[in-house]
Amino acid sequence: MNVLIIYAHPYPASLNAALKDRAVSVLQDAGHMVKVSDLYAMKFKAVLDQNDFLKPCNRDYFSVPGEQMAGVRNGTLAPDIQAEMHKVKWADLLIFQFPIWWSSTPAILKGWIDRVLAQGFAVNLAEGKLYQEGLLSGKKALISTTAGSPPEFYSEGGPHGDINHHLMSLWHNTIEFCGMEVVPTFYVFNVGVMDDLQVNAELERYEEYLRLL
């Protein structure tokens, strides 16, 4: 299958980078095609704004969904958005690889979602193309993420609450909203206090997880 890894971490020696690299090698070894959108390395523009629309359809009233619909229809979205859309179209599986910051995605990844999963490309609300009818149906998506906190902090009843609950805006209201099937999330907790042996064990665990996909 074709796999697109959307990777968001500012540091190439991070555990997130190692997880991304491990996924590339494991998936390629298994005969899959892999592309990586390394958002930091690409200096991906995080902020959805009027520059995203090369020929605004309405200069008096800027409506994000309206401009996105027109931009998709007319091929007048900014080139970096279109390039990402091509990769998404190509992919059978998307992997979102990122550290949990503030119980959510880093801004650069949120910007990728805001800009790339445009109305008319990923969903079409006017035509009811969402959830099971979402325009990206047939694809799967996996969240692979790391947290500094121990798992008990991010559990039901823990101080932060259940992390799976916090990431619902990504796995349900984004991935499933666009019609994609969610693969169970891969979590690594306690990042930053692990020694090399523990890091390697987590990379091995991810490798096994990916081999069973």
Next chain:
Amino acid sequence: MNVLIIYAHPYPASLNAALKDRAVSVLQDAGHMVKVSDLYAMKFKAVLDQNDFLKPCNRDYFSVPGEQMAGVRNGTLAPDIQAEMHKVKWADLLIFQFPIWWSSTPAILKGWIDRVLAQGFAVNLAEGKLYQEGLLSGKKALISTTAGSPPEFYSEGGPHGDINHHLMSLWHNTIEFCGMEVVPTFYVFNVGVMDDLQVNAELERYEEYLRLL
């Protein structure tokens, strides 16, 4: 009191802009001091990266919390971060004004959170300064937000789920995490299909809400 409005919408004729403007006038009329961080107008840098740290304490291993702690301690964070921190210190009440995109904040606002609410400034995990002990305790924060969907879509059992649940990563894991007290969220639903009368009614409702704060 001193009020800081952190405002994130790309279009000055949006309902979010009108809500922000209404808050400024109502709060000033009531004798409060108001500052606005208009993130789009400021072209606020959304992406936390190594350029945020003018004198990295560790060039071999980039740790976000470690660099933030050192940057706060030594006054070596990027000037735009320090300017926002000064406003936060000054404020008794923070108002987050933004449209809900993907059941969450726009990337530019997430970037403000990632960069400004730094370790050592807003929380200090090593010293247990979080939640009730958070470094921003004594302040309050209000989420004022708009959604295109009708409220029943964003309710328990609705297709998107309870919006208050999705925003928990902001009101609990961000605002309360830093020690601030949460003021009940102000929601406007059905944005984009309202006529002028309905828009005005929502602005009046916000005005009344703010007067009772």
